[in-house]
Amino acid sequence: MNGLKRRGSVIPINLSSIFTIGSWFILIYMIIIIAIYGVMLIISFFQIRKIHQLDQIEPYEEFLQSSFTKPISILVPAYNESMGICASVRSLLSIEYPEFEVIVVNDGSTDDTLEKLDEVFKLKKINMVIRRHLETKEIRAVYKSTIYPNLIVADKDNGGKADALNAGINLSKYPYFCSLDGDSIIERNAFLKVLKPIIESDDEVIASGGTVRIANGCVIQNGNLTEIGLSKNPLVTMQVIEYLRAFLTGRVGLSKNNLLLIVSGAFGVFSKKWVVDAGGYAHTVGEDMELVVRLHRLIKEKKANKKIIYVPDPVCWTEAPESMKYLRRQRKRWHKGLFDSLWRHRKLMFNPKYGTIGMVSMPYFFFIEFLGPVIEMFGYLFFIFSLFTGGVYFEYAILFFLISMVYGSFYSMAAVLLEEWSMERYTKVSHFITLFLVSLTETFWYRPLTVFWRIEGIVEMIFRKKGGWGEMVRKGVSNE
DSSP states (O other): EEEETTTTTTEEHHHHHHHHHHHHHHHHHHHHHHHHHHOOOOOOOHHHHHHHHHHSSSSSSGGSSSSTTEEEEEEEEESOOOHHHHHHHHHHHHHOSSEEEEEEEESSSSSSSHHHHHHHHEEEEEEOOOOOOOOOOOOOEEEEEEEEEEEEEEEEEEHHHHHHHHHHHHHHOSSSEEEEEEEEEEOOHHHHHHHHHHTTTTTTEEEEEEEEEOOOOEEETTTTTEOOOOOOOOHHHHHHHHHHHHIIIHHHHHHHHOOOOOOOOTTEEEHHHHHHTSSSSSSTTHHHHHHHHHHHHHHHHTTTEEEEEEEEEEEEEOOOOHHHHHHHHHHHHHHHHHHHHHHGGGGGGGOOOGHHHIIIIIIIIIIIIHHHHHHHHHHHHHHHHHHOHHHHHHHHHHHHHHHIIIIIIHHHHHHHHHHHHTTTOOOOOOHHHHHHHHHHHGGGHHHHHHHHHHHHHHHHTTTTTOOOOOOOOOOOSSBB
């Protein structure tokens, strides 16, 4: 008999009972997650259908002549983005929008990012009065394009992405700004779509996020998307499916009830006044999510009737990691950023003062998104143990496998079908078949990998291993 000695007595430990309780806990936890994602999928289906029907009745192009359209500052923080920065800027300068400015913030790049911008856009140094709404590292110089009068380039000391965005806010002159990654390609009418809820809400909406898609495999000429394609790399294809699942099911469902805590740093529009009042971007590994949580907190504390929403149709295309090394680094960083945002604002957790954000959204992101990989990892370990043990545990292994299939591959397949039904970005039949078939394999290799990488991120946090944003080797997604 197994046991522990305690004051001369032996306390029996029934390993079988512990295993049974643990396995049932994992199964029930995963069933709850499946139920939650199922509800979000249903909400997303009806919400996307509603948006799709409204867009056919009210075309976005009407806003091009609307006097109510709000001018916008587009901020592009750039650190060693030499490979893709010029294509991204060209993409932004060609958007369909009445009034905008593009502000590229070179955050102390050590490559030739600034030189490339100067060569292509013919920059001229200018004297500019900068309003210091937010504290940032020193801005060395400000340049203006002699070809495009609405293009500004700032060169500053390195301070990180948050610092570069804060510097861009200080430089901006319009009431709304958009944050974009330096390797992003924007569809021409994306800003009309992402700003439509802000224009129609009479300032009720203070932040709006769009969809991010994977550009690897697409044909992009001089900053313009000319053909949508899929990469032949299965790792990239799986990321395409993962993005569809995260944006079309997760964020639509959360946004419907103003529960969204993430507006992607790759493509999001914000009210400058509210961001400045909130203190700007924080110097943290997950500055995009942390800002959104802080805005929700400010809204509740001011008792204001404001919303932060997600719009599924406007699309930003970005380069994804093509190797395990850089994908692993990215996922560890994302998970650290998630925990950092939740920890900084732990006061909101189960606090009725903050309404559904404190009672629903914060617990969801902690217990489902953050702790999910931990529970799932234990599930994989129990699964392996069950296969070798046999008997009743083999039945558990089969049940866990079936639930994992629903949890992983089924929802990914649903996201692919939802994309085909609503957005129709991937128009070739071969694209749809590839995405559908690859989504079936998620449970067998991709999901366990991402679970393990996120667990690594948690371990690194426990041992306080420092690490910044790091660098991703980019091939560049556009042909100049």
